[in-house]
Structure formats: structure tokens, C-alpha cells
Amino acid sequence: MEPVVVVGAGIAGVACAAELVRAQVPVRVVDRGRRMGGRLASRRLDDRPVDLGASYLTATQDGDFAKVVDRWRTRGLAFPWTDTFVALDASAGGADGRPSAEVKTGPVRWGATGGLRSLVEALAGTAGVTVEEGAVSSVTATADGLDVDGATAPAVVLAMPDEQAARLLGEGLVRHREQLTRPSEPILALAAWWGARTWDGVVAPGPFHGAFVNGDDHLSWIADDGRRRGDDAPVLVAHSTPALAAANLEDPQAAGPAMLAALQRLLRIEDDPAGTYVQRWSVARPTGERDDPYLLTESGLGVCGDGWGGPPKVETAWTSGRDLGRALAARLG
Numbered sequence: 001m002e003p004v005v006v007v008g009a010g011i012a013g014v015a016c017a018a019e020l021v022r023a024q025v026p027v028r029v030v031d032r033g034r035r036m037g038g039r040l041a042s043r044r045l046d047d048r049p050v051d052l053g054a055s056y057l058t059a060t061q062d063g064d065f066a067k068v069v070d071r072w073r074t075r076g077l078a079f080p081w082t083d084t085f086v087a088l089d090a091s092a093g094g095a096d097g098r099p100s101a102e103v104k105t106g107p108v109r110w111g112a113t114g115g116l117r118s119l120v121e122a123l124a125g126t127a128g129v130t131v132e133e134g135a136v137s138s139v140t141a142t143a144d145g146l147d148v149d150g151a152t153a154p155a156v157v158l159a160m161p162d163e164q165a166a167r168l169l170g171e172g173l174v175r176h177r178e179q180l181t182r183p184s185e186p187i188l189a190l191a192a193w194w195g196a197r198t199w200d201g202v203v204a205p206g207p208f209h210g211a212f213v214n215g216d217d218h219l220s221w222i223a224d225d226g227r228r229r230g231d232d233a234p235v236l237v238a239h240s241t242p243a244l245a246a247a248n249l250e251d252p253q254a255a256g257p258a259m260l261a262a263l264q265r266l267l268r269i270e271d272d273p274a275g276t277y278v279q280r281w282s283v284a285r286p287t288g289e290r291d292d293p294y295l296l297t298e299s300g301l302g303v304c305g306d307g308w309g310g311p312p313k314v315e316t317a318w319t320s321g322r323d324l325g326r327a328l329a330a331r332l333g
Contacts, residue, residue: 003028004328005148006157007139007168009131010038011120011314012305012321013159018127019325023333028153032135035117036124038159039284040314042115045191045277049115050235052189052279055210055223056081056109057116057314064322065315068123069110077122081111081228082209088222088266091215099266101203104212111228116314141172141299155300155328159321161283165303172299179295182307186245187284188252190259191225192273194234199224199267211266218244218255218262238263245280252280286312294324302328 006017009031020027031038041053057078059066072078084105092100112119124131139156140147146156158165162180169177199208211222220241226233238259240248248255256278263269286307293309296302304324306317 001026001332002152002154004155004157004332005030005151005153006159007031007136007148008038008157008159008305009033009036009120009124010159010305010317011040011123012317013038013157014120014124014127014129015318015321016157016159016302016304016325016328017129018123019322020329021127021129023329025329025332027129029129029131030134030136031131032133034133035121036131037117037120039281040116040120041279042117043191043277043279046193046233046235046275048229048231048233048235049117050191050225050237050277051112051116051223051228052191052237053281053284054116054314055221055237055239056111056228057119058107058109059315063315065318068318072112072119072122075122077114077118078110078112079230081109083108085209086204086211087214088203088211088216089214090266098268099203099213099215103204109228111230113230115229136168138170139168139173139301140170146300153300154332155302157302157304157324157328159304161286161305161307162303163283169301173301176295176297176301180303182286182288182290184283184307185242185285185287186249187242187281188240188245188248188255188259189279189281190238190240190256190263191277191279192236192238192260192263193275194269194271194273197226197232197234198269198271199236202268203266208267213266216262216266217241218258219266222263222266236263236267245284249280249282252278294320294327296324296327
């Protein structure tokens with residue numbers, strides 16, 4: 001059998017490939033990035049990895065993904081970060097312009113000592129999944145099955161957002177674009193680092209972990225990367241509003257000063273940072289809802305990721321990839 005081709009080595013693609021490997025179905029994983037991880041991305045800044053994509057992960061109690069997370073915890077790769085964030089409302093502040101602040105508790109959010117990308121790498125390593133770097137230009141249907149840039153495959157998995165998957169569908173598969181219409185919001189991520197922490201206890205009592213931001217034209221979320229990495233480094237990562245990102249997709253660096261000013265204003269940081277970096281995510285977070293856990297056509301085309309089956313989060317992406325991998329293994333094994 002020619003190998004199943006999985007395009008995209010984020011957590012959904014790797015989870016799908018892992019199931020195929022376990023079922024002894026040949027699989028080839030291709031990703032255009034130099035390293036796997038997808039939107040669980042980190043970049044080395046100020047001599048340490050900083051999470052610039054997904055901010056954390058959660059796991060449904062007693063669910064299958066919780067067992068995976070617990071194995072990462074046992075290996076020292078992941079740890080329970082916090083269940084408490086702050087909600088900042090810039091539209092309901094006082095006369096001094098400071099936003100209102102309310103402490104919010106919720107499910108435990110997990111961080112990763114080596115950055116969230118390291119968890120995808122661990123998932124691949126445990127299952128024996130390898131990834132080759134390369135860009136796929138099109139997937140077409142032929143009399144012999146599916147064709148990926150000239151290579152025949154019994155099935156092809158596109159582990160990516162709908163917009164990206166739809167663009168790859170060529171002759172014989174164009175009709176499936178009608179099933180790939182869930183849009184995603186763009187986001188810009190600003191990382192900024194200082195010589196010392198000054199924001200603990202400023203907007204709420206105790207250590208600062210993160211803040212949901214409402215009513216601000218520039219920011220929607222702030223994460224303390226030192227807290228979620230467990231080293232207390234004075235590093236913050238702020239996510240833009242979708243509107244700001246959409247207006248600056250061609251030149252994301254141009255939005256950096258406005259994002260930094262908003263970050264300093266919201267957390268009352270007076271000093272300028274030692275350095276900053278802006279990351280563009282053109283398709284960051286699916287909007288709307290979809291119940292189907294994945295797409296699998298009669299021709300063997302599959303699509304999976306956090307845009308399938310439940311709220312868009314890391315657990316959803318893993319579950320979608322895992323379930324699609326199992327379905328393909330049952331069909332091809």
C-alpha cells in the first residue's frame with residue numbers, strides 16, 4: 001500500500017498519523033514548517049522558548065485527552081498552570097482610564113515547560129511519527145485514488161483550517177469545498193520582555209497569570225509566559241483583536257506599537273520592554289459551530305483539526321485527528 005499522506009503536523013495531524021502507525025498503516029506526514037507544532041507554536045526569544053500560538057490547553061476530566069496530558073505531566077513536559085485569570089474591561093474603567101478588573105476562575109489550564117510545541121513533538125516521538133518538510137500545492141482525484149503533487153495515495157488528510165484545506169483541493173475534489181466553509185479569525189501575537197516583573201498584584205491581588213480583555217480596540221488576551229512556562233521570566237504575550245489583525249495582515253509589525261501601548265496601559269507598566277516580537281496568524285481561531293468530528297469522503301479525503309466537533313481548543317484538535325486516524329485505519333487496515 002502507498003502511504004496515507006497527512007498534510008499538517010500540528011497536534012491534529014500528528015494524532016491522526018499516530019493512530020495510523022499503531023494500526024500499521026503506512027503514513028507520510030508533510031508540513032511546510034521547519035518544525036512540527038502548527039498553532040501550538042513557540043519561538044526562541046530572549047534565550048527561551050515563548051508560546052506565540054495557543055496559550056494553554058485544557059482537558060475534560062476522565063477523558064482520553066486527560067490521560068495523554070497526565071502522561072506528559074509524568075514525564076515533566078506539562079504542568080497544571082492556573083485556574084484563575086482576570087477579566088479586564090476597558091470600557092468600564094474609572095475616571096483615571098484604568099480598566100475594571102474581575103477575578104475569574106475556570107478549568108485548570110496546562111502549560112508546558114518547553115513550550116506547547118514540545119508536547120506535539122513528544123506525541124510524535126512516542127508513536128514513532130516522523131515529519132518531512134515540504135509544501136503541498138494540490139490534491140486531486142484520479143482513477144487510481146488520490147494524487148498529492150504527483151504521488152499516489154490511498155487517502156489524504158488535511159490537518160488544517162478550512163480556508164487552507166479548500167485551497168488545496170484540485171480536480172475531482174473541488175465539490176468538497178462546499179463542506180469547508182467554517183471561517184477563522186486572524187490574530188497577531190505580541191511578545192514583549194522586560195528586565196523585571198512589575199505587573200504582579202497591579203490589576204488584581206497576587207501573581208498575574210493572564211487576562212481576558214474586553215472593550216479594547218487593540219488587545220483581546222494577555223498571557224504571562226513566565227508563569228505558564230514555570231520559570232517566572234518577565235515575558236508577556238498579548239493577542240490582538242481580530243479587527244486589528246485583519247487591518248494589519250500585510251504588515252503585522254506596524255501594529256506592534258499600538259499593541260505594546262495597550263499592554264502597558266492595561267497592566268500599568270511604565271518601563272519600555274527590552275525587546276518585542278510580532279507573530280501573524282492569518283487563520284488563528286475558527287468561528288461558529290460544527291458538530292461533525294472530522295470530514296472523510298468516499299474518495300479518501302479527510303480533514304481534521306480544531307474546527308471540527310466542539311469548541312476550538314487543543315483537546316478538540318487532538319480528538320478530531322485521533323478519531324479520523326481510527327476511521328481511516330478501520331477502512332484501510
